[in-house]
Amino acid sequence: MIAETILLKARMGNTDSHTLASARAAGAYRASAKTLAAAPEEIVQLVKDSGLRGRGGAGFPTGLKWTFLPKNRDATYLCVNADESEPGTFKDRLILEEDPHLLIEGIVIACRAIRCAHAYLYIRGEFCLPHERIRAAADEAYAAGLLGPNAGGPGQAIDLTIHRGAGAYICGEETALLNSIEGKKGQPRMKPPFPTNVGLFGKPTVINNVETLANLPFIVEKGPDAYRAIGTEKSPGTRLMSVSGHVERPGVYEVAHGVPMRGLIEDLAGGVRGGRKLKALIPGGSSTPVLTAEEAYAVNVDFESVQAAGSMLGSGGCIVMDETTDMVWALDKLAHFYAHESCGQCTPCREGSGWIAEIVRKIATGKGTRADLEKLESLAAQIVGNTICVFSDALAMPVVSHVTKFRAEFEAHLADRASSSSAAP
């Protein structure tokens, strides 16, 4: 039996856990207060030593990202990525709704570390309650002097501006997010230059995910060693896993990195619904390659184990599919999503995503041919690497993995499938 390891969820679950009074009574802002006496370089070192890796999808080491900022700079921005739009992922929402002060404390710590006087929090437009909660929390923090003109020490401002998106998955991609804040269409930028050099309003900028920042108070308060005592060597700390689909108890579970995926599904999420068998599992949000049941039960919940199995832990959005699931139908849902969300900037993605969705729909409705299936695979292969951002990879990975691992199901849907002996004349 595995159990949750509670680090980020510690204060959640009470009806008033989102208020400053409640959060403070349970220890909020102790860690950020501690950083006021520390030099920015010390905080960066602490975070580097902790081994914290980004929770937005790529798992990039947070402390290392911060050191990419140029030494001499006149302004630095922090952008908090609260766009949470990767299908299957709903953990940042939990933090925003239930413990927004944990996030604001993390933002204050990050601002101190990278010498940022103004953070922008980009929240997806659909998030009404989370938006209300984070705004109210920011107002409370301003009133208490935890944000504002002296929040980083006498005369050192830390401002937080909450910027609401308006319905576009691509704005979760970090450079699209920057363009969106600047009042442009949310279309990704070419890299290099990287945002740490030329970011928001042309200034050096760090972009971090909500959950990433929410780890900072623990790291500062308890130290990197205590943090590294949880999880694995390459994936320290805990992970908020969003579990959805065919399980008895869907929800956000906080586990130490390295626990078996089987434990997460069976012990915490109550197992596959109705006592059925697992067929497939998407481990890290809809963009990550699907795993077969066998693969899924062999991996652990950490970056390196899921990667060794040919997928990614990504955003921790775990979508569970039982034995009754039609995998062509499942891919149809995803392909439709990517075709809808392509920002339209790069031709291979704009056209390719539409073609892919059309072909999958054709196969799903029994009208596809063998040639269509081949075209699907070749399209997926051709869009990868030929676009400005990795949205095309995010589309190609589910397509390739579904078709490769569940080929028989795709073939069984084809109109020109090899007729079996029992087929009607």
Next chain:
Amino acid sequence: MTHSMTRWSAARTEEIEALRRRYPTDHALLLPVLWIAQRDFGWISHDVMELVAETCRTSPAHVYSLATFYTMFELEKPIRYHIQVCNNLSCSLCGSEGILAHIEKRLGIRAGEATADGRFRLTAVECLASCGTGPAMQVNDAYYEKLTLEKVDALLEEWMK
């Protein structure tokens, strides 16, 4: 020079000026001001686009490009109840297709359409980050989760009154 016939209220002007101080460019005010406009005027008409353009010191054409790129801005007179049912994978695994079909039947329209009396519009939308509480839908600003046919019927009954 102003072209728009629509005006901000005094309180709104103050709110916008306070926001302006939070951004180094007027351009960056565009999304926040579009949201304010939608709240105040109900939808983003061409006239409202001109007002937003003046406020953010940009062209109406640019405002138009944003209002159409981002899906949450209403470009037509809003409908009383905009029912948006999540159509993505996790909700579908939990039966959202049945929920959508049921609402279509109850309202006598297909997803993407509005009722003749202009009270309801039904849309199939992408992931709302409610995967753990699916099937889910958003109606105007509120989320409704763990939907069942009975729950949907009770809500529709209430809204049809």
